[in-house]
Amino acid sequence: MSKVIEGLLYSESHEWVKVEDGIAVIGVSDYAQSEMGDITYVDLPSEGDEVAAGEEFGALESVKASSELYCPVSGVVEEVNSELEAAPEKVNEDPYGAWIIKVRMSDAAELDALMDAAAYSKITE
Amino acid sequence: MDQSLKTTCLHDEHVALGAKMSPFAGFDMPIQYSGIINEHNAVRTAVGMFDVSHMGEIFIDGPDAEKFVNHIFTGDVRGLLPGHILYGMMCYPDGGTVDDLLVYKEFESGFLLVVNAANIEKDYEWILAQVPGHEVEVFNDSESWGQIALQGPKAEDALIRYFDIEELRDLEFYTFYDLEDEEGGRIIVSRTGYTGEDGFEIYASPDNIKDMWEAFLEDGVVPCGLGCRDTLRFEAGLPLYGDELSPEISPVMAGLSMFCKLDKPEFIGKDALAAQKAEGVARKLVGIELKDNAIPRAGYPVELEDGTVVGVVTTGYHSISLDKSLCFALVESAYAALGTPLFVRIRKHVFPGEVIKKRFYKTNYKK
Numbered sequence: 206m207s208k209v210i211e212g213l214l215y216s217e218s219h220e221w222v223k224v225e226d227g228i229a230v231i232g233v234s235d236y237a238q239s240e241m242g243d244i245t246y247v248d249l250p251s252e253g254d255e256v257a258a259g260e261e262f263g264a265l266e267s268v269k270a271s272s273e274l275y276c277p278v279s280g281v282v283e284e285v286n287s288e289l290e291a292a293p294e295k296v297n298e299d300p301y302g303a304w305i306i307k308v309r310m311s312d313a314a315e316l317d318a319l320m321d322a323a324a325y326s327k328i329t330e
Numbered sequence: 331m332d333q334s335l336k337t338t339c340l341h342d343e344h345v346a347l348g349a350k351m352s353p354f355a356g357f358d359m360p361i362q363y364s365g366i367i368n369e370h371n372a373v374r375t376a377v378g379m380f381d382v383s384h385m386g387e388i389f390i391d392g393p394d395a396e397k398f399v400n401h402i403f404t405g406d407v408r409g410l411l412p413g414h415i416l417y418g419m420m421c422y423p424d425g426g427t428v429d430d431l432l433v434y435k436e437f438e439s440g441f442l443l444v445v446n447a448a449n450i451e452k453d454y455e456w457i458l459a460q461v462p463g464h465e466v467e468v469f470n471d472s473e474s475w476g477q478i479a480l481q482g483p484k485a486e487d488a489l490i491r492y493f494d495i496e497e498l499r500d501l502e503f504y505t506f507y508d509l510e511d512e513e514g515g516r517i518i519v520s521r522t523g524y525t526g527e528d529g530f531e532i533y534a535s536p537d538n539i540k541d542m543w544e545a546f547l548e549d550g551v552v553p554c555g556l557g558c559r560d561t562l563r564f565e566a567g568l569p570l571y572g573d574e575l576s577p578e579i580s581p582v583m584a585g586l587s588m589f590c591k592l593d594k595p596e597f598i599g600k601d602a603l604a605a606q607k608a609e610g611v612a613r614k615l616v617g618i619e620l621k622d623n624a625i626p627r628a629g630y631p632v633e634l635e636d637g638t639v640v641g642v643v644t645t646g647y648h649s650i651s652l653d654k655s656l657c658f659a660l661v662e663s664a665y666a667a668l669g670t671p672l673f674v675r676i677r678k679h680v681f682p683g684e685v686i687k688k689r690f691y692k693t694n695y696k697k
């Protein structure tokens with residue numbers, strides 16, 4: 206049974222979002238990391254890149270396969286977690302601590318389309 | 331699980347161990363148990379075991395068995411000693427590959443052909459279609475046999491602990507022994523594998539295979555899934571049918587000419603393969619090392635610096651044992667020389683690399 210954290214928002218493509226002062230902190234869920242297995246590479250965007258809700262912003266690579274990351278919100282990449290370049294396994298070890306990017310949101314209303322912890326738990330059961 | 335999938339005799343064991351299961355070659359197979367990296371390293375440094383019961387066993391016997399096998403197989407079985415094994419391919423007349431396989435020369439008479447699971451039916455029909463004019467019996471006995479691949483530097487010790495037969499240490503690479511269980515059932519132990527390490531492949535009845543699996547588990551042998559089977563064979567430069575060999579990819583294109591004995595009087599595909607060797611092939615399989623950690627995957631384009639596409643990745647990984655991003659790729663022959671700079675397009679970016687030898691990892695066979 207994978208872990209789902211209360212207070213975060215979740216996308217159907219298994220990204221989580223934590224909102225802090227107009228910034229969306231984005232990572233992948235425990236379910237996503239456990240489905241992927243050992244993550245060996247994180248393909249990150251650049252700071253300043255524009256991202257759109259539902260569009261690809263990077264990828265996680267496990268030994269076996271590559272999984273695209275989809276941005277749950279639109280905006281501009283404020284910061285990327287470059288620690289993951291050298292230590293991609295942190296996504297497996299601590300999926301809710303190992304954030305991937307921070308996005309300055311252009312349309313906070315997009316958050317309404319995301320799921321809360323209870324709804325997300327249901328789709329990963 | 332999809333009910334149309336077949337299962338091996340060890341299916342319950344995989345489920346009980348909590349393996350991640352996935353369809354492969356029509357079977358519901360374990361992809362990983364503890365994790366691909368852990369399992370991969372167990373085989374490189376200690377001993378792991380794989381359920382390879384899905385592989386096919388086709389027996390060929392009769393007065394013309396040797397002549398017939400030599401007709402359908404790229405290797406030369408004339409003079410092959412009983413208890414010895416050859417690796418090679420079956421080819422179509424145009425040189426395309428039907429399958430790659432092991433041929434075991436039996437002690438009594440005849441041959442055992444061990445073929446890829448995905449190709450059992452296709453191979454069996456292909457072999458039967460070549461029979462007219464030969465006095466042979468062909469028997470697809472795949473359902474009666476289970477198989478475990480016991481692989482790694484400590485495989486020999488684990489094998490001896492189970493069978494308690496010291497003579498098994500003397501088995502040479504690409505040879506086999508026949509053993510008997512208490513009821514007279516046959517057990518084949520061969521010093522072969524698909525990992526680049528020393529190891530054994532053990533063929534036996536489903537009951538014996540289940541017993542062995544349990545005993546090896548208790549002995550500390552690490553259960554390994556198809557995930558690391560692929561990373562291990564890839565590092566050792568070994569092809570996978572469907573990726574590096576296919577009806578469109580001949581053994582010559584795949585760099586496996588050494589397994590095509592063109593000095594034999596005849597075999598199916600000989601003329602085409604000889605012509606490919608003499609005149610050159612349009613595309614060749616190469617190894618590429620990237621100068622970045624991005625991971626090339628099957629299907630990604632291989633390009634020149636100016637963006638011209640000259641090939642395609644067939645298998646790629648961030649190599650677990652070598653910590654490098656590596657791939658096999660089928661590229662236009664003009665760009666297949668060692669040291670040629672090539673680029674792999676990975677999503678939105680292009681990463682530079684160069685052609686290197688396909689055997690990425692120094693293999694540790696017992697010769």
